[in-house]
Amino acid sequence: MSASRGKVYLTGAGPGDPDLLTVRAHRLLTTADAVFHDDLVPPRILELCRPDARVVSVGKRCGSKSVTQEQINDLLIESARAGLSVVRLKSGDPLLYARASEELAALAHAGVPCEIVPGVSAVFAAAADLQVPLTDRSSASTLILLTAHRSSAATPPPLWQGDLPSDATIAIYMPGSDYRRLQQSLLASGLLPDTPCMVVSRAGTHETLSLRTTVAALGDRDPLPAPSILLAGWALDTRNALPAGELASLLDALGPDA
């Protein structure tokens, strides 16, 4: 199924490698008449667009509002009404930290048909690069995705009301480069100092970089380049994992209540 005319496809570009686009996103990109993309979508994905397609960056990097959200909405609506097939391309998944509400509401309000194509979000690409599980039967049954607060207060605010649950993996999107502040926020949210903590830059691409540390030692590390994501939690400590045979023997030895 190629991109249909008069329709907007709100599409996830995934973490940045064309190989991690979904098959559907790949097909839509190679057939769409117009592609409106965020700054974080790399050139090697945009190279997939038709040579005669209208490809426009509508990014709002670092808050510089070269293109307003209202202008983006108008571009999408006008292009679809002009009979074009339109891909609105966002890094990762288009419904997570992507201001989808405004665009969905504007399209619905204008009566423009819209389809959403999910994508691989950064946390999954980061965990794949690190080769660590995000959940684990013995240590983490919950995954919490959040963003770091932008605040200039002397004491950084906690990431969370109350304490973060100890049996969760935490993923912080857009963590910024002030690791000392981030460390303070994590400790203020109840994470133990020795909790495993990892940062991945450019996850899921050939330029991926990562660091593995603990919450206690995070503040002393040099920051990795953006875009990056921070993971913390005991599921990441793969020393805990045992081959199934050894685990079974251990559980047997511990008896039926273990």
Add this chain to the structure above:
Amino acid sequence: MSASRGKVYLTGAGPGDPDLLTVRAHRLLTTADAVFHDDLVPPRILELCRPDARVVSVGKRCGSKSVTQEQINDLLIESARAGLSVVRLKSGDPLLYARASEELAALAHAGVPCEIVPGVSAVFAAAADLQVPLTDRSSASTLILLTAHRSSAATPPPLWQGDLPSDATIAIYMPGSDYRRLQQSLLASGLLPDTPCMVVSRAGTHETLSLRTTVAALGDRDPLPAPSILLAGWALDTRNALPAGELASLLDALGPDA
């Protein structure tokens, strides 16, 4: 890059539609010598495998341990050591609720090279089907993925220690079919009765079904078929979203502190 011999690819199959595989997963599936898959991976994805590939279900549906985890580990290790290119295919993303720890540890212990290929997890396919955002600037900056507890106690345990944060979207994987119990758990975890609540069955496939309700009314609804996922939170209430122009006017009218 085709599947390499003597290597295991821990691969996400995504939500179930071959179109929502990543390009890399699609290529690996069509070139691998052996594919070991879970029950939830549908036939139309397995049809992509080479006609002469060894395709084996190693599912553990409903706890019936036809194949133990130890046997799966041994199959992966033996196949890679025999020089085969091996895809270990799991529904969704392979590092979330997929018992990846044990397989990664066994492969590392055996010295078998392993690569992880992320996939689109069910929550993103469900939100795409529903056309609702998972986060929203005004109502939800956090996404929490968890699973429903299996407990036969008369009063279902809360999903969470303490109250769930009110500015989060909650996604419950494998919610089960007892919606009255689920409703009790959600209320016991501090969700307000009128919180929007949606269930999607077979998200991201042509057979997708969904229901839109509130936590208060969830218990009266007929359960949707498995596999399903439950979402709850105020970001799902798209009535809150306004076209950007109207939102800007509203914020202007409310003054600089809004």
